[in-house]
Amino acid sequence: MEREDLGALLARAARRIFEAERPLLDAHGVTMWAYAALSLLARGSAPTQLALAEAMGYDKSRLIKILDDLEAEGLITRRPDATDRRAKVVDLTAEGRAKLAAVQADIRAMEAEVLAELSTRERETLLAVLPRLA
Amino acid sequence: MEREDLGALLARAARRIFEAERPLLDAHGVTMWAYAALSLLARGSAPTQLALAEAMGYDKSRLIKILDDLEAEGLITRRPDATDRRAKVVDLTAEGRAKLAAVQADIRAMEAEVLAELSTRERETLLAVLPRLA
DNA sequence: TATTGTTATACTCTATAACTATA
DNA sequence: TATAGTTATAGAGTATAACAATA
Numbered sequence: 001m002e003r004e005d006l007g008a009l010l011a012r013a014a015r016r017i018f019e020a021e022r023p024l025l026d027a028h029g030v031t032m033w034a035y036a037a038l039s040l041l042a043r044g045s046a047p048t049q050l051a052l053a054e055a056m057g058y059d060k061s062r063l064i065k066i067l068d069d070l071e072a073e074g075l076i077t078r079r080p081d082a083t084d085r086r087a088k089v090v091d092l093t094a095e096g097r098a099k100l101a102a103v104q105a106d107i108r109a110m111e112a113e114v115l116a117e118l119s120t121r122e123r124e125t126l127l128a129v130l131p132r133l134a
Numbered sequence: 135m136e137r138e139d140l141g142a143l144l145a146r147a148a149r150r151i152f153e154a155e156r157p158l159l160d161a162h163g164v165t166m167w168a169y170a171a172l173s174l175l176a177r178g179s180a181p182t183q184l185a186l187a188e189a190m191g192y193d194k195s196r197l198i199k200i201l202d203d204l205e206a207e208g209l210i211t212r213r214p215d216a217t218d219r220r221a222k223v224v225d226l227t228a229e230g231r232a233k234l235a236a237v238q239a240d241i242r243a244m245e246a247e248v249l250a251e252l253s254t255r256e257r258e259t260l261l262a263v264l265p266r267l268a
Numbered sequence: 269t270a271t272t273g274t275t276a277t278a279c280t281c282t283a284t285a286a287c288t289a290t291a
Numbered sequence: 292t293a294t295a296g297t298t299a300t301a302g303a304g305t306a307t308a309a310c311a312a313t314a
Contacts (some may be wrong), residue, residue: 003261005173005238006245009153015191017141039139050272059150062231062305064274086173086272105137111140118263120314125259127137129252134146184295196282198297220290220295 017114024106028099033058033066037098041076041092048087049078075099154219158240162233167192167200172234173207175210175226182221185213209233 019033023034033056040055041047049067053060055068067090069075075096081087091101154164159169167190174189175181180229183201201224204210209230215221226234249257 004265005241006248006264007148007151007241008170008173008263009261009264009268010144010151012191013264014141014144014148016268017144034207036142040144045164048272055145059306060272061274063309081272084272084314088273107139107141114267115140117266122263124257125256126263127140127143129260130140130147131138132145133248133253134143134150152277182295193283194295195297217296218291218295222296247288 003038011127017111020110020114021107024110025103027042028103028123029101030099031066034070035103036105037063037066037070038075039104040094041090042097046091047067048081048088052090070096136231151245151256154244154248155241159237162235162237162240164233168204169234169237170231171197171200171204172209172226173238176231176234177206178227180223182215182220182223185225204230 008020010074021032026031030038036056036058037052040052044051044055047055049063050060053063055062056068067076067078071078074093077091079091081089115126118126142212155166164172170192171186171192174186178185178189181189183197184194187197190197199265201210205212207229208227211225211227212222213225215223249260252260
């Protein structure tokens with residue numbers, strides 16, 4: 001009873017960040033899931049749709065609409081995998097990379113403000129620890 | 135690009151915790167929101183339904199069903215506020231406190247396992263920092 | 269026969285707006 | 292007139308199963 005549950009603490013912190021992200025994403029005309037997809041594509045390179053869905057913790061059937069929109073906007077491309085023509089390889093276009101960079105710059109600036117409430121040591125520990133919890 | 139977004143890190147960590155919580159909550163026959171309500175009731179005392187909904191970050195109309203179920207199970211009581219008979223004061227029953235203690239014990243044990251992956255210093259910093267981010 | 273991407277369908281969750289009873 | 296709790300309804304989000312093309 002002395003403290004809140006870890007889950008509640010993480011969820012509240014995540015919610016605060018997401019609420020701060022929403023207007024930034026809206027300004028760029030990108031949904032949260034589309035941004036998540038772009039981020040993952042910039043990181044691991046050229047995954048198949050199924051691999052991307054799994055990496056996002058998202059369902060492959062729900063991902064379709066996200067990718068349809070991103071493709072229509074010219075931010076990604078889909079091409080059949082040479083070794084398995086059932087699968088489609090997803091790639092970021094130059095426009096996709098530019099869009100991601102622009103959105104991410106705004107989000108990082110917002111994060112920097114939030115993290116400024118912490119000391120340097122706290123900030124470093126938090127960012128080192130969170131990836132290991134996930 | 136060197137690290138993931140803070141929001142993504144928090145969301146992934148929260149998801150991992152919630153997935154570990156689900157079977158524990160199921161075993162006690164309690165939903166996540168019901169558990170959240172019980173936890174908040176044990177903390178701040180005897181709030182009105184509206185105050186409880188706001189504290190949970192939940193909608194007052196959605197809270198109704200949660201409280202209906204908890205009341206039917208004898209875990210909470212609802213009584214009209216003496217000073218404003220429109221409002222209803224929500225109280226934990228003895229059974230409600232016992233249920234909360236039982237569920238929370240299981241969840242804290244699970245959390246302890248997760249947190250055991252961290253050093254003492256990391257653990258303390260994380261738990262000190264998260265409430266300030268929320 | 270199994271799997272990838274896709275589509276369709278059903279279900280849950282959430283948001284919004286009314287309604288009642290009190291104020 | 293406004294507010295707390297409640298109810299009803301519409302919309303968004305999610306899960307599931309089926310389908311075509313390929314393996």
